[in-house]
Amino acid sequence: MVRSTLGVVLMVGVLLVASACADGVGQTALSVTVTSHEDGVTVLGDRNVQIIGTVVGASAVTVSSAAANVPASVSDGTFEATLRLDDGANDLVVTASRGSESVTVTLELVYPFLDLSPFPVADVVIGGLRDDVDQSVSATSVAGPYSTAASDGGRLYLGDFEAQRVLVFDSFPEADGAAAAVVLGQPDFTSSGAGLGPASFNGVAGVAAADGHLFVPDRANHRVMVWTSPPTENGAAADFALGQDDLDSAASGCSVDRFLEPNDVAVAGGRLLVADNFNRRVLVWNTLPTSPSALPDLVLGQVDFDTCDAAGATAFGSILSVWADETRVLVADYANHRVLQWSTFPTSNGVPPDVVLGQSDFETTTASTTAAGLSNPHGVTSNGNQIFVTDTANHRVLVWDAFPTTSGVAADRVIGQSSFDLGAENDTNQDGSPGPGVSAATMAWPYFGTIVDGALVVSDYDNGRYLVFR
The missing domain is CATH 2.120.10.30 (TolB, C-terminal domain)
Structure with missing residues (x-):
């Protein structure tokens, strides 16, 4: 995991979008876009992170990080979810689904955390x-x-x-x-x-x-x-x-x-x-x-x-x-x-x-x-x-x-x-x-x-x- 002493989330690209083709004729393509963190997010002291974005053609959206998995609220093509990060978590995954279809967006985080073993020896x-x-x-x-x-x-x-x-x-x-x-x-x-x-x-x-x-x-x-x-x-x-x-x-x-x-x-x-x-x-x-x-x-x-x-x-x-x-x-x-x-x-x-x-x-x-x-x-x-x-x-x-x-x-x-x-x-x-x-x-x-x-x-x-x- 890339670390930053400022704890800033580093992401490649400005807008993260995922999409999938429709299974049937006439169905809208399934897509999900994360809009809340295009400039990065600071994860310091409070592990609660809010994710906001837009979705097309999905019936459900979930946000997960390590063991945490929460459903997002979806209304009029937008979604919102608040997730508490696990210690040392280094990514968030947003999944939009419709029946058997799903698309995901992964946000790579920098979450400063020193996970030391008991009675550690200096490196x-x-x-x-x-x-x-x-x-x-x-x-x-x-x-x-x-x-x-x-x-x-x-x-x-x-x-x-x-x-x-x-x-x-x-x-x-x-x-x-x-x-x-x-x-x-x-x-x-x-x-x-x-x-x-x-x-x-x-x-x-x-x-x-x-x-x-x-x-x-x-x-x-x-x-x-x-x-x-x-x-x-x-x-x-x-x-x-x-x-x-x-x-x-x-x-x-x-x-x-x-x-x-x-x-x-x-x-x-x-x-x-x-x-x-x-x-x-x-x-x-x-x-x-x-x-x-x-x-x-x-x-x-x-x-x-x-x-x-x-x-x-x-x-x-x-x-x-x-x-x-x-x-x-x-x-x-x-x-x-x-x-x-x-x-x-x-x-x-x-x-x-x-x-x-x-x-x-x-x-x-x-x-x-x-x-x-x-x-x-x-x-x-x-x-x-x-x-x-x-x-x-x-x-x-x-x-x-x-x-x-x-x-x-x-x-x-x-x-x-x-x-x-x-x-x-x-x-x-x-x-x-x-x-x-x-x-x-x-x-x-x-x-x-x-x-x-x-x-x-x-x-x-x-x-x-x-x-x-x-």
Whole structure:
């Protein structure tokens, strides 16, 4: 199945038509035409898909997908049906029938879904080793992977917090031991160290890429660095920084134009979202900023841009990660052991979330090691259908196979442990204690996960590597 991180249905042709000759003299030819999805359909978060079309000469129309099969309503030559897709479904079949005759139209879908086996082993290890720890500084190693991942459709970007750099791969690595092609934040692949200026970092905490732009939160310099075209040379300077007046300043504050240790960025639906960690808020630009003077349009977690001390059950404790698409927002609230969900994208400041994961309600903030519990989750990501939470202190990733509509829903899958009640680091024999050794199925302080080109990329910090699950 061809996958798309945007979850868009891909179809060949503009209008899909099927027809059959009549069995008898004078009968109208049997035909069916699907008109509702000629430009594709987005299948994200809600598996209910509506199909509309026209039919000639048919007495019945059905729509099916895997095990699901529903009759369409037919009136005056048009038909309509709503079908709930099975997990991982990759096609819809529309069948028009008359007696023994039938014609079909098949719609090929892209339905992003990561169907992992229990206790999965990573398919690829980037920047480290499968059975040991290497935290050196080179083109093939990662000293401290405390970052999300990003792709611009070809190249892969990975942050290296300890070495104060971003590694750039020409393509998504298909095997262990891949070497980066370009490094940002340092002049070469063996240099490290923090700094301030147009080409230096002091705490790389995330990456996002879209429309040719690269966004990197530079945490301790209280800024988000922006490249307006993909950098192709080592040590390439950023074009500007959000949160600062210039590329040589590192002021912090609680205001519309300042950050306090921004930790993550997300780009979705033309918007930019920044997790402004110690200001306990998410800032939203409705269009991608093109200069340092561009100010955010919306704030979540606070009532306005000059307030950073919100209190209450839905206030953020410490936010380290944000994910969004065109209609929803997810925030990892590390200090309160939970993930907050907005099922509809907010349009005004301070709108509270409507669903919480990791807790039974918004008032509870207890850490736990269960299918419904979390302990210091740093990261959250999604492919539009599933939610992936890096449950850091439990050394695992929890997976929800659908967006919940109520709070406290238990996860469907776990990565990094063989069961929901285990939570030790590098528990290779799954006895509830660390070790022995390291494997590509276990983790030690996983901080962030990102869906990139349909795969889950997890930053496995203490093991000095990124794990890729497909």
